[in-house]
Amino acid sequence: MRRLLLLAPLLLLCVGCGVVQSSEDEATDAARAVAQQAGQQLYGRRPRTAEEVGRSAAAIEGVEVLRVTGTSTHDGDGVDVVVRTSGSAYNEWFDPQEVTVRRCFAVRVSPKSQWREDPRDVDCPDGPPLAFAPPPEPPRLPNEELRAKLPRVPAGGRVDEAAVRRALAALDLHPAIRTEVKTDGASVGVLLSVKGNNYDAQDCLLARVRPGATEVWVPSRIQRMPGEGGCTVANALDPMPPPH
Numbered sequence: 001m002r003r004l005l006l007l008a009p010l011l012l013l014c015v016g017c018g019v020v021q022s023s024e025d026e027a028t029d030a031a032r033a034v035a036q037q038a039g040q041q042l043y044g045r046r047p048r049t050a051e052e053v054g055r056s057a058a059a060i061e062g063v064e065v066l067r068v069t070g071t072s073t074h075d076g077d078g079v080d081v082v083v084r085t086s087g088s089a090y091n092e093w094f095d096p097q098e099v100t101v102r103r104c105f106a107v108r109v110s111p112k113s114q115w116r117e118d119p120r121d122v123d124c125p126d127g128p129p130l131a132f133a134p135p136p137e138p139p140r141l142p143n144e145e146l147r148a149k150l151p152r153v154p155a156g157g158r159v160d161e162a163a164v165r166r167a168l169a170a171l172d173l174h175p176a177i178r179t180e181v182k183t184d185g186a187s188v189g190v191l192l193s194v195k196g197n198n199y200d201a202q203d204c205l206l207a208r209v210r211p212g213a214t215e216v217w218v219p220s221r222i223q224r225m226p227g228e229g230g231c232t233v234a235n236a237l238d239p240m241p242p243p244h
Contacts, residue, residue: 023089023099030087035105035119038063038083042109043117046199047072053079053109055132062086064129066104078110084124138194139174141205146171146192147216155212164188164209180233186210189236196226204231208239 038060042053054068063083070079082104090098105119149167153159161183168179168190180191187210196202201224207216222243223230230240 023091023094024101026089026091027087027099027101028103030089031085031101031103032087032105032119032121034062034085034087035083035103035107036116038085039107039109039113039117039119040115042081042107043113043115045111046197047074048079048109049073050079051132052135053081054130055135057081057083057107058130058132065132066125066127066129068130073109074111078108078112081107081109082122082125083107083119084129138203139176141177141192141194141203141218142171142173143205143216143218146190146205146207147214150190150207150209150214150216152214153209153211157211159183159186159188159209159211161188164190182233182237184237187237189233191231191233191236193231196231198226201225202231206231206236206239208236 038057041060042056048056049072050068050070053073054065057063057068058065062085064085065081066084067082068079070076073079083106084102084104086100086102088098088100102124104122104124106122107119108117146167149170151160151163151167161181165181168181173179173192176194178191178193178195180193182189187208190207190209191204192206193202193204201221204224205216205218207214217239218224219230219235219240220243222228223235223240229235
């Protein structure tokens with residue numbers, strides 16, 4: 001009792017100064033900081049579907065995804081993700097042991113979002129955390145198979161575009177692989193590509209068939225970046241010089 005009486009003035013002083021915060025409040029702040037960090041990791045201008053955002057959020061350590069609303073980051077108000085995080089705090093003056101809480105916050109992912117935007121406190125939805133299937137693997141571009149199938153034209157001969165198209169048809173390509181064939185003078189250029197996201201390097205394969213030489217190659221990463229023109233049939237017909 002005497003110890004409590006001695007502590008009482010100090011506690012009253014701290015409360016009067018507005019510096020005392022309960023361990024539960026501190027633990028909630030810690031949980032909110034985890035949600036804010038998740039928002040920072042999800043922040044970006046690249047268009048993503050709601051499923052992609054949810055999958056990325058679920059992969060963040062210490063984050064459970066309970067709800068995802070919206071269609072994509074660039075539609076309407078973007079994508080809202082309700083996450084559940086935990087935080088802990090311990091104050092030796094008040095707590096016999098560490099206090100841990102689990103709280104839910106809404107994180108918005110949109111081009112309109114602000115860096116380090118504060119997550120909104122929300123009630124936790126009922127039900128277990130959402131599970132997301134792994135993203136589908138993009139189809140492999142058939143480098144060696146294309147090299148083996150394309151015709152070899154002797155020096156002084158004539159390249160037949162129809163023969164090149166028959167070689168591509170024989171590969172039985174995945175439907176997601178786009179093909180383009182173009183003749184320019186004595187050469188036939190070939191482009192095989194997989195749809196990119198307009199932000200990262202695109203996956204593509206180029207080939208050129210001409211008298212005396214049949215070539216197959218993957219452009220450098222720099223050339224495959226958006227706007228660089230590496231993944232075009234024009235680059236197959238007239239290859240860019242390698243980057244320095």
